[in-house]
Amino acid sequence: MRSGGVAPTTEATLQALRAAEFPVAGQYIYLNHAALGPLPRRTADAIAELAQDFRDRGVLAEAKWFGAIARTRALVAQLLNVSPDDLAFTKNTSQGLNIVAASLPWRPGDVIVTVRGEFPANVYPWLALQQRGVQVRFVKMRHGQICLADLESALQGARLLAISWVQYSNGFRIDLEAVSRLCAQRGVWLCLDAIQGVGALPIDLQATPVDFCAFGAHKWLLAPQGVGVLYVNPRVRDLLQPANVGWLGVEWRDYTAFDYDSPLSASAARYEEGTRPLVGIAGLEQSLRLLLEVGPEPIAAHLLDLTDYLAQRLLERGYSVLSPLEPRQRSGILTFCHAQRSAQELFAALRQARIVGAVREGGVRISPHLYNTREEMDAVLAALPV
Incomplete structure (x- = not known):
């Protein structure tokens, strides 16, 4: 898996957009864009x-x-x-x-x-x-x-x-x-x-x-x-x-x-x-x-960075990653499971921490977007049972 993060200028841009356009980030750690994306402020205003x-x-x-x-x-x-x-x-x-x-x-x-x-x-x-x-x-x-x-x-x-x-x-x-x-x-x-x-x-x-x-x-x-x-x-x-x-x-x-x-x-x-x-x-x-404004390539790079970061740490903690780890087969979706914990149990632990994901095919599906952060990936790890 790749290491490193998004270039500083792009990261600053993404964080500015997070503050300006995504009120949902003040209420939840929203990681379910593969189901439904929250409306940016400018979209809702229009x-x-x-x-x-x-x-x-x-x-x-x-x-x-x-x-x-x-x-x-x-x-x-x-x-x-x-x-x-x-x-x-x-x-x-x-x-x-x-x-x-x-x-x-x-x-x-x-x-x-x-x-x-x-x-x-x-x-x-x-x-x-x-x-x-x-x-x-x-x-x-x-x-x-x-x-x-x-x-x-x-x-x-x-x-x-x-x-x-x-x-x-x-x-x-x-x-x-x-x-x-x-x-x-x-x-x-x-x-x-x-x-x-x-x-x-x-x-x-x-x-x-x-x-x-x-x-x-x-x-x-x-x-x-x-x-x-x-x-x-x-x-x-x-x-x-x-x-x-x-x-x-x-x-x-x-x-x-x-x-x-x-x-x-x-x-x-x-x-x-x-x-x-x-x-x-x-x-x-x-x-x-x-x-x-951000561009498809920087968005994709950011999503791969977030999901790489989370996948590596999940594997270190004994979780299984059901998503492919080969970069050319990756997307914005990361699905994982645990041998001793049901997907519903993991999902419930995340919801208790106001983290929004989904259960799919026996695993928990996480799907971040351009405004999500590594700190939120850390919050996912902190909410999951060992």
Whole structure:
């Protein structure tokens, strides 16, 4: 494991943001961003301002806030290194995955590969296709990890791989570059569930192409529930004919006199159907600005530093770490257990000390973010039984 900390200037920046933006840190040691991220102050303030404007002015407030749609789309594009035209706003990860599942041209006998142990959001949209004659083939994890050789074998004759960038239970991160290359070589569509990575780790969808990428914004992106993103690679956009079509997915020639002959939007906005979650989008804009101020690389370095620090000391105290320790397989998630103590007992000890984590797959899952500190990792150690 690595040693050392974040560079002093970055550390100072993170601590300034902690004081200015994260009131939750004054109440709890909050280490559950893999479940739900607390709203930064600027995000909550923007949402409150929007609500007040619509309370006081109704439709007259729209002109002020609708600009957030284009601005937020551009910020997501910057984060992923894609074009804004490749992005559609959704309600959550599940909706994005369901758009993909329902809108591709499946044939009876087609095979979808996914991983046994995936979060159910990335399983049920594919299982639902079995009624159309599509087969779902599962790859088993080995000791909490996904082996590239197992994927390679399972992809024989497959049309799509549905896989998480980061596994929710133990934080295992796939080698996205290798998986992207493997799918390209096999002519297999790659659909990435990225909710446990985006906001915590750098991602570049130009350098590591995928066909589809879906994620909600309420975890590591520190945004409200009810807003998400679907990325559709332009190379497959015309293959993904929307199963659900709405008026906002249309390229209107005249927005004041609707012409029913108007075509679907040429951009990924064709998948947006109807009224967008403006409250969530306005909040997401502010959270993205905060995350981009720091930068994906410094955030990832900080999270790896915190989880390295905690993992090493847990191992020294006789705990078992269920998360991978290989740097390239790491994420912002650290899951651990103890041979003589149940996960519920460990979880309860942490909650007694006002430390917020989660129980997953027989272990305690800790998932810090940019504003958490090494001192808080020490507090975790102090609260756990020996």
